[in-house]
Amino acid sequence: MKENNQERPGLFELFISFFKIGGLTFGGGLTMLPMLEYELVTKRKWIESDELLDYYAIGQCTPGIIAVNTATFVGYKKRGIMGGIFSTLGMVSPSILIITIVALFLKGFMDNVWFQHALMGIRGVVCALMINTVINLGKKSLKDTIGWIVCIVVFVLAFLTNIPTVVLVLSAAVLGLIIDFVQGGKKKNVD
Amino acid sequence: MSTDILLYLQIFWEFFKIGLFAVGGGPATLPYLMELTKKYDWFTMEDLTNMIAVSESTPGPLGVNMATYAGFTTLGTFGGIVSTLGLVLPSLIVIIIIAAFFSKMNKNPKVQAAFKTIRPAVTGVIAAAVLGICRVSLFSEAKGDLIILWKSMILASVVLGLIQIKKLKNIHPFLWFVAGASAGIIFRF
Structure with a gap:
């Protein structure tokens, strides 16, 4: 490849990046966001943080595990179908390796006191990292009053009710289209 | 030997279905995994609870971890690989199709x-x-x-x-x- 590495990473590089993300994240799913943000946005600059939100939104509305879907998305964007496949395999390989080992010692692990202490410490850190990620995402995604209102309403609904996330995300999409339609109408009137 | 192949196909198929129907990521796989505990003796409800805790403390998404665990306990290392690939394949196909459209549509x-x-x-x-x-x-x-x-x-x-x-x-x-x-x-x- 003669192209700039930053622009067009190799398939193996994609595999390794997602292997690292899959292998160094604790908690899975949502807790992967800080790691995805660090590896893909801050360090490698493969995507912008609002792109991460887009992928996450699509991941919420499509089948499959969100972290894996994000890997497929980024991989496809960088290197097409093979990129998608290599990124996805990179993301799941650490799980296969680690769980196979853990499955052998599962009971002993769970009963170990030191392991429990360490786990509680990790949980505290996970909270801090995730709050930080939400702040970063908010800085990018909340640009106007409508954005803030949508965010707060969805936050309250998501926390207090059992409305499926898909419904919340799709409703927001419909609202966006309605606002666009109304504003478009206004602009035409001005013209 | 032939029953083994059948079991591989079965575990692949079950996790393929979970991957296809669990919309919303990790937590969405839980109800389907609970169903599996009733349908097969691959893992118990207690295993599932432990697995949730383990997933919180080991790398990787819960759904993927659970697929690996179930595959491993029933069919060993290769079983773990087969079930995990089954889980991931549907979304791999769906997302690649969406990504292909999205890259054209996101300027709309x-x-x-x-x-x-x-x-x-x-x-x-x-x-x-x-x-x-x-x-x-x-x-x-x-x-x-x-x-x-x-x-x-x-x-x-x-x-x-x-x-x-x-x-x-x-x-x-x-x-x-x-x-x-x-x-x-x-x-x-």
Whole structure:
């Protein structure tokens, strides 16, 4: 490849990046966001943080595990179908390796006191990292009053009710289209 | 031997279905996994509960971990690989198709208008989930009372404060996990 590495990473590089993300994240799913943000946005600059939100939104509305879907998305964007496949395999390989080992010692692990202490410490850190990620995402995604209102309403609904996330995300999409339609109408009137 | 191949196909198919129908990521796989405990003797409800805890403390998404675990316990290492690939394959296909469209469509003004409100909504969804995680990690519920886990609370606050410092911003998140685990062991969380 003669192209700039930053622009067009190799398939193996994609595999390794997602292997690292899959292998160094604790908690899975949502807790992967800080790691995805660090590896893909801050360090490698493969995507912008609002792109991460887009992928996450699509991941919420499509089948499959969100972290894996994000890997497929980024991989496809960088290197097409093979990129998608290599990124996805990179993301799941650490799980296969680690769980196979853990499955052998599962009971002993769970009963170990030191392991429990360490786990509680990790949980505290996970909270801090995730709050930080939400702040970063908010800085990018909340640009106007409508954005803030949508965010707060969805936050309250998501926390207090059992409305499926898909419904919340799709409703927001419909609202966006309605606002666009109304504003478009206004602009035409001005013209 | 032929029954083995049948079992491989069966476990691949079951996890392929979960991968296809579990919309919304990790937690969405849970109801399907619970169904599997009734349908097959691949893993029990207790295994599933343990697995949720293990997933929180081992790398990787819960759904993927569970697929590997179920495949491994029934058919060994190769079983773990087969079930995990089964889980991942549907979304791999779906996302590649969507990504192909998305790269053409995301310049469409209508799509951009929709994403203008989708992004704040997703931020809200994530914030709510984070609040849920913090509640479980920083508080303990005993007899209906919420007890603050002070050690965890202080650790979380200190880390959150430290990440705001510019020089510390680019520290690899894994190092924070290591620090958290050490603090947990030293101060006996």
